[in-house]
Amino acid sequence: MNSLWISSINEDMFSKYISNSDSDVSSLSCDVCIVGAGIFGLTCAYYLSKLGFKVIVLEKYKIGQKTTGHTTAKITSSHGLFYDYLIHNYGTKCAKDYLNANEDAIYNIKNIVDCENIKCDFEFQNNYVYTTKIDDLQKIKNEVSALDSLGYNCDFVTETGLPFEIKGAVCFKKQAQFHPLKYLSGLCKSIIHNNGKIFTNNTVFDVKKDGDSYVTFSSKFNVNSKYVIIATHYPFINVPGFYFTKMYQSTSYIIAVDPKKSLFNGMYINAGSPTFSFRSAKIDGKELLLIGGGDHKTGHPSSYRDTYGVLEDMAKKFYPDSEVLYRWDTRDCISLDKIPYIGTYSNFMPNVFVGTGFKKWGMTSSNVAANIIVDEICGKKNKYAYLFDSNRLKPIKNADEMKNMIVQSSNSLFFDKFKSANMNFDDIANDSGSIIEVNNEKVGIYKDSSGNIFAVKPVCTHLRMLAFLE
Ligand SMILES: Cc1cc2nc3c(=O)[nH]c(=O)nc-3n(C[C@H](O)[C@H](O)[C@H](O)COP(=O)(O)OP(=O)(O)OC[C@H]3O[C@@H](n4cnc5c(N)ncnc54)[C@H](O)[C@@H]3O)c2cc1C
Known part of the structure; x- marks a missing residue:
């Protein structure tokens, strides 16, 4: 659909x-x-x-x-619980710059909408990352503290417009949504x-x-x-x-329902899994509810029950008379860090x-x-x-995650396209890569600017990390 x-x-x-x-x-x-x-x-x-x-x-x-x-199509600098992660892994400056870059982007999009007079149903909304689980409450509080330390004026709230109780949420004000x-x-x-x-x-x-x-x-x-x-x-x-x-890809599912009753303000996503994401959208004067979730690594089969089924149950639970009008899924790319x-x-x-x-x-x-x-x-x-920086590579910090990603998510589609270059290992210069043959098998080799070597190998339908060598 x-x-x-x-x-x-x-x-x-x-x-x-x-x-x-x-x-x-x-x-x-x-x-x-x-x-x-x-x-x-x-x-x-x-x-x-x-x-x-x-x-x-x-x-x-x-x-x-x-x-x-x-x-x-939520336009927000609130990317799940992210700023505590950024501060701990990359420091305050990176976290602040990530936040400011994305806040600037909201302003830029609004500016384009106004300058070009684009009728795209742009509207400001608060964005909430919430939890219904007491075990995840501390993560929300940590995110609020992280944002506080960046000087960002977010709110910790325990009540929202959602039709169910939450334990707590971090609220970013003046975020937005539109018709993409x-x-x-x-x-x-x-x-x-x-x-x-x-x-x-x-x-x-x-x-x-x-x-x-x-x-x-x-x-x-x-x-x-x-x-x-x-x-x-x-x-x-x-x-x-x-x-x-x-990078790897992750697929998510969305349903749009006619809730048959009035909706809440705000855009929402929960912390933790399974993911539930909510926003409203006005189409031809009718207010619809969008519920997203059912995430899984792309290429890993998932059942209707675990994807659309979970979203439809959520709709029925809180909007018993609701009717599903649209269902769709898509995928996005996620970098290792x-x-x-x-x-x-x-x-x-x-x-x-x-x-x-x-x-x-x-x-x-x-x-x-x-x-x-x-x-x-x-x-x-x-x-x-x-x-x-698209050429960054942080071999040590992300080795585990990279290994996990390559084993779980990459597939032979990429390698099928490769032709082995007629090269030896030693011919590969720093900051470059090639496919070479080792013992009659294709291996992807990449050397970063310091000479750290990364190797990946196709195994049946998966790539397997061979080694990180220095
Ligand atoms: C379920 C889901 C919900 C999401 N919700 C949100 C959200 O609420 N807020 C948010 O900020 N982000 C959201 N995202 C992410 C966001 O939608 C994407 O990051 C964004 O749309 C990507 O845009 P793009 O232009 O990079 O890619 P695309 O929109 O995919 O555009 C790439 C284009 O390149 C074309 N193309 C590909 N290969 C070739 C080729 N060889 N030659 C010529 N053309 C080619 C394709 O046909 C395509 O049209 C969501 C993602 C998913 C999966």
């Missing part, structure tokens, strides 16, 4: 923004070629075209109909107005350096550009970059950029990413860029 967002827009909402290419055109040129027309790619295209850059967006499918068209596809439509209008072009049904399959610029190879034509932004959600170039060793990857795709591909690993908080993260990359292209220092 399509998402509420896709079902509630007119088929032709985007068609007026799609460029047609002459069938005999074999190549086009521009300043920045953007691969992917989700919220991240289109936000980049929006900012860059406004600054006078000539942009071309290439989309494999339709505008906004992958992850962005299946999101919950109506927002994208507003971005497209501005991109086209600023002479950008968007091509759909056009799959990009490679990006290659050509002198000082790049050629992006797509199913319809090639694009020559100085800069390329990979905004494909999951980065599709495996080597270099090696994002498949640095839970911080998105934003910046240069690989040190081997200068002027090619990426934004991924938004860990189900891509409404603000995509705006943070777009601002960092636009600043990079404009030669401006972005104060948050260091935190999201």
Whole structure:
């Protein structure tokens, strides 16, 4: 079933923004070629075209109909219980910068909505992370203390609008929600107005350096550009970059119900598992309740009962007369240290950029990413860029998590695409990687800038970590 967002827009909402290419055109040129027309790619295209850059967006499918068209679309800097984790693992400065970057993003999105007069049902709402379990209450209190120590004015509350009792919640004020596809439509209008072009049904399959610029190879034509932004959600170039060793995907499910009675204010997500996420959405004057959850690692089969079933039980319990109108699921990428990857795709591909690993908080993260990359292209220092550096690798701190991720989540899809390079282990320079053959088996090797070596190996349908060597 399509998402509420896709079902509630007119088929032709985007068609007026799609460029047609002459069938005999074999190549086009521009300043920045953007691969992917989700919220991240289109936000980049929006900012860059406004600054006078000539942009071309290439989309494999339709505008906004992958992850962005299946999101919950809460616009918040409250990413679950995250700030206590950030302070403990990365220190106060990183935590504060993460918070400020995402708070700025809420403001930026509101600014775009106002400047472009986008009718996307944007509304400010408080966001709550709550618990109904006494055992998790201390985690909520720790998060409140962490935010206090960052100077952020959040509230600890024990009562919310939810139709059940909670033990406690951390409340972020003046967060927001919107209709993501109506927002994208507003971005497209501005991109086209600023002479950008968007091509759909056009799959990009490679990006290659050509002198000082790049050629992006797509199913319809090639694009020559100085800069390329990979905004494909999951980065599709495996080597270099090696994002498949640095991220996994998680699938979640959402239902939209007619509650048949009035709803609460606010957006909610619980701490701990199983996840329950709530928000309202007004569609054609009717207020619907969105309930999300049922998370599992992508590729691990889960039953209807454990996914939609759990959400439907929740709806029935508190809204007995409710009717399920929409069901949908989608997945997002999660980095090993839970911080998105934003910046240069690989040190081997200068002027090619990426934004991924938004860990189900891509409404603000995509705006943070777009601002960092636009600043990079404009030669401006972005104060948050260091935190999201896409080429960071922290082998010791995250070794366990990385091992766990590779064993559990990666699959042979990635390795199937590889051809072994005709290289020896010693030929691989620092800050680069390759697939080599060891004892007739393919092994992915990556050396970081200090010479730390990472190796992954495909085993049946899984990758297994071979070793961390120094
Ligand atoms: C269930 C769920 C709920 C969520 N709820 C929230 C929320 O409430 N708030 C929040 O902030 N975030 C939320 N997120 C996260 C958020 O939806 C995503 O992080 C965000 O939409 C990702 O946007 P994107 O532009 O990176 O990816 P996408 O929207 O997937 O866009 C990528 C585009 O690239 C195209 N593409 C891929 N490969 C190619 C290729 N080779 N050539 C050309 N085009 C290509 C795709 O077709 C696609 O259109 C949620 C995620 C999930 C899974």
